[in-house]
Amino acid sequence: MITRNRVPGSPEAETRRIGRSLGLLAVLAFLALGWVSFDAAIERREDPNRNLVIAPGASELVLKRNRAGHYLLPGLINGQPVRFLLDTGATQVSVPAHLGPVLGLQPGAPASVMTANGSVTVRQTRIDQLVVGPFELRNVGSHLNPGMRSDEVLLGMSVLRHLEFIQRGDTLTLRVPGA
Structure with missing residues (x-):
């Protein structure tokens, strides 16, 4: 060889x-x-609403539940992009305190609130403009929560009380009542 x-x-x-x-x-x-x-693929399962497209003149918002059972969606606070987590158990919009300066939120009077993790002292604030899907609200009651470490903003009842909810399966439709 x-x-x-x-x-x-x-x-x-x-x-x-x-x-x-x-x-x-x-x-x-x-x-x-x-x-x-x-x-x-994992991000789509965790945040299926991250690329929402809102038709001009839309009067409702259709959301998909993520695999953990939550509804997450993009929005704006004072013109700055945020990620909301719908929370019907929250009285107000709860903003992580570390996001306050970026969102132009001024800390006001301290207040005590009950959270899933117990009592927390927050600072009251007002959101000049909040946009979620086709809905725009002004002068929204909220607070800055120092106990929140993530960047998700809890979208509480100070906003959700203005909307009608329809849940079917893994889909939640939000609309202005009577629209």
């Missing part, structure tokens, strides 16, 4: 090295594509 001497740096060795490098790059590209697809 005849074997060839493989000389490092020869054209054949260089071709094999390039081939292995391209193969490795292809595997890495395949893994990256799989990771991006998997990450997007």
Whole structure:
């Protein structure tokens, strides 16, 4: 049997090295594509309403429940984008205190509120403009909550009391009563 001497740096060795490098790059590209697809699928399950499209003149908002049973949706506070979590158990809109300066919210009088985690001292504030889907509210009662670590804003009854709710399966429709 005849074997060839493989000389490092020869054209054949260089071709094999390039081939292995391209193969490795292809595997890495395949893994990256799989990771991006998997990450997007998880995000769709966690926040199915993140890319809501509101038709001009719409009078209702249709939301899908996430896999944890919550309704999350994008919105605006004083023109700044936020992510709302609908919370019918919250009396007011509860804003994580660390978001207050970014959203242009001024801390007011302290108040004690009961949360799922117990009593918390919050600072009262007013939201000049709150937009959720096709709905815009002004001068909304809210508070800055120092106990909230996430960036999600709890959309409480100070907003939700102005809307009608219709829940069917995993879908929640919000509309102005009588519309």
